[in-house]
Amino acid sequence: MKTQLSRRTFLATLASGTMLAASGCSQVIDRVAQPDLPKELWLPSGATRHPIAHLLNRAAYGPRPGQLEKVQRMGREKWIEHQLDYKDVDDDALDWRLRRYDTLNWNAQDLMSLNGSDDFGGGDKDLVAYELAQMTLVRAVFSERQLYEVMVGFWTDHFSIYQFKNDVLYFKTVDDRAVIRPHALSKFRDLLKASAHSPAMLHYLDNTENEKSHPNENYAREIMELHTLGVHGGYTEKDIQEVARCLTGWGKNRQGEFEYHSAWHDDGEKTVLGHTIPAGGGKDDGDQVLEILVNHPSTAQFVCTKLVRRFVADDPPQNIMDACVNTWQSTDGDIRAILRTLLNHPDFDSAPPKLKRPFELMVSLLRATNANYDGNRDMINLLDRMGHRPFAWATPDGYPDKATGWANNMLPRINLALDLINQELSGVKIDVWDVAERMDAERNAEKLLHNFGRLVLARDLTPTENATLWNFATGSSGKKPNLKDEKGRDQMLQTLGLLLASPAFQWR
Amino acid sequence: MTNNTGLISRRQWLQAATALSAIGATRALWPAWLPRLAFASDGVVGDTLVCIFLRGGADGLNMIVPFGDDNYYKARPVLAIGQPDSSDSVKALALDDFFGLNPDMRPLHELFMNGHMTAIHAAGSPNVSRSHFEAMDLMERGTNGAEAGIGSGWLGRHLMATSGAGDSPLRAIGWSDKLPTSLRGYVSANAMQSIADFHLHGDTRQTDQMAATLSAMYQESSTPINLTADATFRALDLVRQIDINQYHPANHARYDESDLGLGLKQTAALIKAGAGLEVACVDHGSYDTHVAQGRSDGLLSGLLTSLSQNLRAFHDDLLDYMGKVTVVVMSEFGRRVQENGGGGTDHGHGNAMYIISPHVAQTPVIAQWPGLNSDFLANGDLQITTDYRDVLCELLTNRTPNTDLGIVFPGHTPKSVGAILKD
Known part of the structure; x- marks a missing residue:
């Protein structure tokens, strides 16, 4: 008999969480887990952005104060290798922050036991949906395994699952833990196979409804269009129907685990992309389809295009693309090897700017200012309003990754920076004056502006940025703000807020 | 003509200011929320277009029900909506002797019967894609896929083609967190979720200085976001004058709390305020009813109830303005004729x-019905006998000053549909 999470256990879990919060434990953990800043911050200068900052804006969610110097001392190639061997990167502080989430380790059955429990009204679903998004944001901001988190984000988009379709959210929490995270830096084949056996994916794309007498083609179509070959990858409507036949019976059981229902399976002969799949193969039909798809040349092309788009440019440069596809072919789709090729490519440093998506903007802001975030729901609601709540893109193509998808909503981006500097983001604290001290700029307004600019942009402010911001700082009186008095300090805070809201910080 | 950048000229601001002071004399006529901005001069600008996109592929066969086609009932033993005079508990409301309206759309029945609404059936994109993403993308970009390199949307190009007609920073709004693809290409289009939330945060005593500082930095930067930021700052300036919380719909119109209801209500407010709104886009759905579509109690029923209530509310709220407003509702594709095994399509x-x-043809349903007999189906689906671009072309020709349809729908030669008239 499987253990069903009883109402009592649930309440006890809740209570322990509540008591933890009430006793201030969470705040203590947040304080202890906050990354240390060096006593003196090294600041890059010059007209163009420091190349390590470029790396940290692409292979990580943006630099933290002091991180540039650390990576430079380590050497960029060594840092990349270290990040690729992510399991060796110590992340204890993050683990402490994650312990507050009830659903961190719940299995599908635990999660499903919340379903329909009228004792808790709608709150149970919210708990599951929010916590996964909250954990995602906390990890992006605080994990030392930055490249890994960036890749988890990439695959979350690639194998996008909308939490709010029916009961998908119960399985998505497991999908994140058992499909995306363990395979984010493995071989593409393993990731695709895991995803094809994921109850979340099969449920989301209706393969749980796909039976012999009433085939449902939804998953069959998307696995080719979005997960492997790409929309013009060389398959036909007939191929979709045949793949759907191969996948009949792939579904889930009552415990929320993968299960193959042989009675639902269409056991006739099929032809997929020119390959004959003989009759009587049973579940193996689907496994063969996955092999055919992984080995198809369109798949390497399609997935590499998306990777290069993520890390390099909206319009992927052909030479970097070719290098990545070559590595894919020589390593049988080893994601780590492809990333090594991509990040060490001689043209990587000269990649054109990528517009930060709202999630990336938020995370990079919190990192750049060494903000402490208590992991609450309000920030998820804010991301929702900015159109970028994790796991909330309704269609399976995942959030757009080109500037054109995001360039038309500047106000919330600007307000995010202004709210951060004014301590108006719920559960987020920043200490600009602590950072200022470490830049030896806490007494001089002009120096504060210059050094803060170098800290967050990894270059000198342009003459225009400098003149415009200084003009605001000095106001109509034209007097330099005095950092010894409250008014002067506040005026400089507003100025730094405008710097964070400026166009330069919108790009990564 | 005014400049093509979409920047508002000093002269235009002065005109707006003059219009405002002229209204001062009759201020009592105008409620507080309504500044009567008067951006557009009458006669130059056409109708305000309100484009509603039903995301996910709405089931047109269960919305405008072909009850006169026996094959409809054969293909949908579970999901079919009953004939108007049948004893079925869920039956269509007759629109003519062949088509009926889904009963969850009852609030719209009167509009259909009084010549204020029409449906064009068996319409859509000739592109055969059954992918939501590709089909939505193609439809919003106004291409069937044959013309490469069209990154902008059809409404974006329409606004570019008519730039100079109106010059308001609120010419085009997508009521959404992100700009819809159809509006892409027109830099001054704004995406916003609500008027009330559209203001600059930070030190409220210095809002003007902050906006000026940011605006200067965004103008200076050579990045592609500087133009959109400029549009944002100009819109901020205008929106500051509108107090949406004081807005009360007319004629007892009741919008619901959905994004669609909110979007339409705010659209109505901006139209009455004379804010120069020419295009508004609102999304509804998801209509992707693969399972549990239902008849009167499934996923589709809830969506149609909300859709119809809000469309009717919008119509009633704007009763005195509808002569200069056109609403168009579309979806990326229809659904398969044969229902599936999961109670869906x-x-x-x-x-x-x-x-x-009020300018639609006095015909509730316009259709060259291809029939649902398997001989007439396209891969099991309803054939398309009217290209959606023909409908949109007719709408732009007859209800807007646009004379350059070749830019809006490149490579397309429009045919007359007879759905909407000039006057």
């Missing part, structure tokens, strides 16, 4: 489009 092809305007 899969991706199909042909679908119905809808227009609300």
Whole structure:
């Protein structure tokens, strides 16, 4: 008999969480887990952005104060290798922050036991949906395994699952833990196979409804269009129907685990992309389809295009693309090897700017200012309003990754920076004056502006940025703000807020 | 003509200011929320277009029900809506002797019967894609896929083609967190979720200085976001004058709390305020009813109830303005004729489009019905006998000053549909 999470256990879990919060434990953990800043911050200068900052804006969610110097001392190639061997990167502080989430380790059955429990009204679903998004944001901001988190984000988009379709959210929490995270830096084949056996994916794309007498083609179509070959990858409507036949019976059981229902399976002969799949193969039909798809040349092309788009440019440069596809072919789709090729490519440093998506903007802001975030729901609601709540893109193509998808909503981006500097983001604290001290700029307004600019942009402010911001700082009186008095300090805070809201910080 | 950058000229601001002071004399006539901005001069600008996109592929066959086609009932033993005079508990409301309206759309029945609304059936994109993403993308970009390199949307190009007609920073709004693809290409289009939330945060005593500082930095930067930021700052300036919380819909119109209801209500407010709004886009759905589509109690029923309530509310709220407003409702494709085993329908092809305007043809349903007999189906789907671009072309020609349809729908030669008239 499987253990069903009883109402009592649930309440006890809740209570322990509540008591933890009430006793201030969470705040203590947040304080202890906050990354240390060096006593003196090294600041890059010059007209163009420091190349390590470029790396940290692409292979990580943006630099933290002091991180540039650390990576430079380590050497960029060594840092990349270290990040690729992510399991060796110590992340204890993050683990402490994650312990507050009830659903961190719940299995599908635990999660499903919340379903329909009228004792808790709608709150149970919210708990599951929010916590996964909250954990995602906390990890992006605080994990030392930055490249890994960036890749988890990439695959979350690639194998996008909308939490709010029916009961998908119960399985998505497991999908994140058992499909995306363990395979984010493995071989593409393993990731695709895991995803094809994921109850979340099969449920989301209706393969749980796909039976012999009433085939449902939804998953069959998307696995080719979005997960492997790409929309013009060389398959036909007939191929979709045949793949759907191969996948009949792939579904889930009552415990929320993968299960193959042989009675639902269409056991006739099929032809997929020119390959004959003989009759009587049973579940193996689907496994063969996955092999055919992984080995198809369109798949390497399609997935590499998306990777290069993520890390390099909206319009992927052909030479970097070719290098990545070559590595894919020589390593049988080893994601780590492809990333090594991509990040060490001689043209990587000269990649054109990528517009930060709202999630990336938020995370990079919190990192750049060494903000402490208590992991609450309000920030998820804010991301929702900015159109970028994790796991909330309704269609399976995942959030757009080109500037054109995001360039038309500047106000919330600007307000995010202004709210951060004014301590108006719920559960987020920043200490600009602590950072200022470490830049030896806490007494001089002009120096504060210059050094803060170098800290967050990894270059000198342009003459225009400098003149415009200084003009605001000095106001109509034209007097330099005095950092010894409250008014002067506040005026400089507003100025730094405008710097964070400026166009330069919108790009990564 | 005014400049093509979409920047508002000093002269235009002065005109707006003059219009405002002229109204001062009759201020009592105008409620507080309504600044009567008067951006557009009458006669130059056409109708305000309100484009509603039903995301996910709405089931047009269960919305405008072909009850006169026996094959409809054969293909849908579970999901079919009953004939108007049948004893079925869920039956269509007759629109003519062949088509009926889904009973959850009852609030719209009167509009259909009084010549204020029409449906164009078996319409859609000739592109055969059954992929939501590709089909939506193609439809919003106004291409059937044959013309490469069209990154902008059809409404974006329409606004570019008519730039100079109106010059308001609120010419085009997508009521959404992100700008819809159809509006892409027109830099001054704004995406916003609500008027009330559209203001600059930070030190409220220095809002003007902050906006000026940011605006200067965004103008200076050579990045592609500087133009959109400029549009944002100009819109901020205008929106500051509107107090949406004081807005009360007319004629007892009741919008619901959905994004669609909110979007339409705010659209109505901006139209009455004379804010120079020419295009508004609102999304509704998801209509991707692969399972549990239902008849009177499934996923589709809830969506149609909300859709119809809000469309009717919008019509009633704007009763005195509808002569200069056209609503068009569309979806990326219809659904398969044959229902599936999960109580739902899969991706199909042909679908119905809808227009609300007093200028529509006095025919509730316009259709060259291809029939649902298997001989006439396209891969099991309703054939398309009217290209959606023909409907949109007719709408732009007859209700806007646009004379350059070649830019809006490149490579397309429009045919007359007879759905909407000039006057």
